[in-house]
Structures are given as C-alpha cells and as structure tokens.
Amino acid sequence: MSAAVSTQIQLVRRPKGWPEPEDFRIAEVAYGELAPGQVRVANSFLSVDPYMRGRMNDAKSYIPPFVLGETMTGGAVGRVVESAAEALPVGSVVLHQYGWRDLVQEDAAGFTVVPEIPGVPLSLRLGILGMTGMTGYVGLTAIADLQPGDTVFVSGAAGAVGTATGQIAKLLGAGRVIGSAGSPEKVRLLTEKYGYDAAFNYKDAPVRQQLKALAPEGVDVFFDNVGGDHLEAALDVMNRDGRIAACGAISLYNSTERAPGPDNLAKVIQQSLTIKGFTLGGYTHLREEFGTRMAEWFGQGKIAYDETIVDGVEHAVDAFLDMMRGKNTGKMIVRV
Incomplete structure (x- = not known):
C-alpha cells in the first residue's frame, strides 16, 4: 500500500x-x-x-x-x-x-x-439507474399516487430528473404527459425521444398561457422541478383532487431576494389539491422496488437517456x- x-x-x-x-x-x-x-x-x-x-x-x-x-x-x-x-x-x-x-x-x-x-x-x-431515476419514480408513486389515465405535467422536463420522470409516468400508465424545457431543441427531444405527448419552450410565452393551451382538460399530477411561474401555471389548471410532487425549485436557487408566492394558492382549497415536498432520504425503503422495475424496463429497451x-x-x-x-x-x- x-x-x-x-x-x-x-x-x-x-x-x-x-x-x-x-x-x-x-x-x-x-x-x-x-x-x-x-x-x-x-x-x-x-x-x-x-x-x-x-x-x-x-x-x-x-x-x-x-x-x-x-x-x-x-x-x-x-x-x-x-x-x-x-x-x-x-x-x-x-x-x-x-x-x-x-x-x-x-x-x-x-x-x-x-x-x-x-x-x-x-x-x-x-x-437514470440511480438517484435521478429513483427521484422520478418516488415522486410519481409515493408522493403523487399516479393513477392510470392521469394527465401529468413535468417542469424542467429536459433535465436528468425530468427526462426520467416523463418516461416512468408513461410506463406507469399516465394518459398524457406534458413537459416544459428551455429551447426548441429540448422541446423536440422530449416528444421525439422521451415519450412526452406535448412540450413547450417556457421562454416563448408565459407558462400560464402555454400550459393552459396544452392541457385543456386539466392536469392531475404536477411533478415540479422549477417552482415560480411553473407552479403558478400548474395551480391554474389542476383538476379536482390533483396532486403536486414538489421536487425542486431551481428558478429560485440563485435569487438574492425573496420571491413572491403564487397569486393563486386559493386553488389548493377550491380544487382540494395536495402539495407534498420530498427528498430521497425519506424513501430509501423503495430503492429495491425501483431497482427491480427500472432494470426490467431498461432491459426491455423501454428507457432512453x-x-x-x-x-x-x-x-x-x-x-x-x-x-x-x-x-x-x-x-x-x-x-x-
């Protein structure tokens, strides 16, 4: 030695x-x-x-x-x-x-x-086989209780967690998955490679406006990596008993001043919404379950990265x- x-x-x-x-x-x-x-x-x-x-x-x-x-x-x-x-x-x-x-x-x-x-x-x-893939799995299952047929919106969808989350949502039976990203190239990637049914560039127009147009029948599950205007937009279109898995708030991480809260939090009451934040530390008991399911999907060629x-x-x-x-x-x- x-x-x-x-x-x-x-x-x-x-x-x-x-x-x-x-x-x-x-x-x-x-x-x-x-x-x-x-x-x-x-x-x-x-x-x-x-x-x-x-x-x-x-x-x-x-x-x-x-x-x-x-x-x-x-x-x-x-x-x-x-x-x-x-x-x-x-x-x-x-x-x-x-x-x-x-x-x-x-x-x-x-x-x-x-x-x-x-x-x-x-x-x-x-x-995809580790922390980021498991984050998407935990958020959709243990936090948001994804049900077959649900419409899912994922913010920051072209990042590591977002690309995993969209695919896992579809594999778990989501009826429609919508994502946001920051460039036309990433938007195309979401729909052409990662199985998103629709996606938009949040830089093109207000998120509220774009999400409403792509989710005319509302959203059942919101997997949030961004916070800020994305959370506000999601609250506008959440269906009754909708679930929000708060994974990150990257839009706020470098702010030097307190950001204002959403102006539509009353939607939580009106639509009987559930918002739950999470970190993986509290869900290590799901590691084996995730590993087994992801290995099966990956082995079947159902996972892109x-x-x-x-x-x-x-x-x-x-x-x-x-x-x-x-x-x-x-x-x-x-x-x-």
Missing part, C-alpha cells in the same frame, strides 16, 4: 446569487497508507446536481451546508484500487457520496458495491454552473 495525492474541489466563499468560479478552489490532498478497514477508490464519474446549490448557503435545510475550506461531497461512482477491508476487494465498483475529487480514501462503510452491467456505462448509476459529459475533475465547477444554467440535456456528469 502506498501514499497518494487527490485533486479535490473546495468551497472557499459562500455565493451571493449565482455562484462564481472564485467561490471555489482546486486543492491537492495527500493520503497516507490505508488504515485497517479503509479503501482507496479512483472515481470514474462525479455527479453535479441542483440541490448542491442550497448546500453552498449557510442555512438550515434537510442536509448540512458545505463547510468553507473543506472538500465538497456528492454522488460518485468509482473502482476500489487499494483495500484494507475484506468486504471491498480491489476492483469492486462502488457508489458513494465522496464526489468533487478524483481519488478518495475512507472507511469501507461509506461505499456500496454495485454490479457492473455489460455494455452499460458506470455513469448511469448516477443518472442522455448525458452531458464534462471531462476532468478540474472542470467540475464549470459543469455545475452549466447545469444550473440549463446547458445540459439529461444528466450532467463529470468524467474523471
């Missing part, structure tokens, strides 16, 4: 509004020889996700904020290159939360072994910022 040096990304300043490259630094961290029970993992792919923006603020949330001057964390998949833990031999492929670095050395308990699937990139463990890949851990911040600006299609991934 030997010493090693890891390249890592650290937060050095809390962003005000949109993060800037100067809020981060690249650090070289030396690892000594492995202690008993530890493993050293060479990361293959790192995940950058919208929730990470919230962790850059010093604010109480469902997950602790990043600590200034320390390496950030996040989803990653890699391979064990040295091991002092019998349960994780060299060569094992593992999922973990020690992202934002090319090499990690920690106790074996922090890693989960996953099988390699012939012909399937390891990166999919961070996307896109990845936007940025090479090099030193470009992880660029990947994160591009993802926050919607420059990705599907899952944004950093390839180490």
Whole structure:
C-alpha cells in the first residue's frame, strides 16, 4: 500500500446569487497508507446536481451546508484500487457520496458495491439507474399516487430528473404527459425521444398561457422541478383532487431576494389539491422496488437517456454552473 495525492474541489466563499468560479478552489490532498478497514477508490464519474446549490448557503435545510475550506461531497461512482477491508476487494465498483475529487480514501462503510452491467456505462448509476431515476419514480408513486389515465405535467422536463420522470409516468400508465424545457431543441427531444405527448419552450410565452393551451382538460399530477411561474401555471389548471410532487425549485436557487408566492394558492382549497415536498432520504425503503422495475424496463429497451459529459475533475465547477444554467440535456456528469 502506498501514499497518494487527490485533486479535490473546495468551497472557499459562500455565493451571493449565482455562484462564481472564485467561490471555489482546486486543492491537492495527500493520503497516507490505508488504515485497517479503509479503501482507496479512483472515481470514474462525479455527479453535479441542483440541490448542491442550497448546500453552498449557510442555512438550515434537510442536509448540512458545505463547510468553507473543506472538500465538497456528492454522488460518485468509482473502482476500489487499494483495500484494507475484506468486504471491498480491489476492483469492486462502488457508489458513494465522496464526489468533487478524483481519488478518495475512507472507511469501507461509506461505499456500496454495485454490479457492473455489460455494455452499460458506470455513469448511469448516477443518472437514470440511480438517484435521478429513483427521484422520478418516488415522486410519481409515493408522493403523487399516479393513477392510470392521469394527465401529468413535468417542469424542467429536459433535465436528468425530468427526462426520467416523463418516461416512468408513461410506463406507469399516465394518459398524457406534458413537459416544459428551455429551447426548441429540448422541446423536440422530449416528444421525439422521451415519450412526452406535448412540450413547450417556457421562454416563448408565459407558462400560464402555454400550459393552459396544452392541457385543456386539466392536469392531475404536477411533478415540479422549477417552482415560480411553473407552479403558478400548474395551480391554474389542476383538476379536482390533483396532486403536486414538489421536487425542486431551481428558478429560485440563485435569487438574492425573496420571491413572491403564487397569486393563486386559493386553488389548493377550491380544487382540494395536495402539495407534498420530498427528498430521497425519506424513501430509501423503495430503492429495491425501483431497482427491480427500472432494470426490467431498461432491459426491455423501454428507457432512453442522455448525458452531458464534462471531462476532468478540474472542470467540475464549470459543469455545475452549466447545469444550473440549463446547458445540459439529461444528466450532467463529470468524467474523471
């Protein structure tokens, strides 16, 4: 066993509004020889996700904020290159939360072994076969109680969670699925590749106007990744007993001022709506169920996916910022 040096990304300043490259630094961290029970993992792919923006603020949330001057964390998949833990031999492929670095050395308990699937990139463990796919599944089933024939609206539909959610909704029996995206190319992708029945570019006209035109018979389930004007528009068209799964509010993450609330919250009362926010931490018991169903769909060729890949851990911040600006299609991934 030997010493090693890891390249890592650290937060050095809390962003005000949109993060800037100067809020981060690249650090070289030396690892000594492995202690008993530890493993050293060479990361293959790192995940950058919208929730990470919230962790850059010093604010109480469902997950602790990043600590200034320390390496950030996040989803990653890699391979064990040295091991002092019998349960994780060299060569094992593992999922973990020690992202934002090319090499990690920690106790074996922090890693989960996953099988390699012939012909399937390891990166999919961070996307459609992992957290983002499961987010869509949990939101539609455990939160929104999707029923066959339901009309579903997904905001931010061309992102990692949105592309998964639309497909899963159709596979679960949704009658009509509508999505929003930020460019004509993404709108076409939603209907031509991801099975959306209709989609619109939220930059073309007010969301309220466009959604109403595409959902003349109303919406039963709203899977919200955006918040803001998308939530307001959905409230206008929700059918009685409609369900809203609040997954994210990316339109608000970089705001420096409090955003006004929807002007039509009375719809919640009038239409007997249910709004429930969620994070995956409370639904780990559904991991096996999701894994079984997704493996079946994937094996049957019923699942499409896109990845936007940025090479090099030193470009992880660029990947994160591009993802926050919607420059990705599907899952944004950093390839180490």
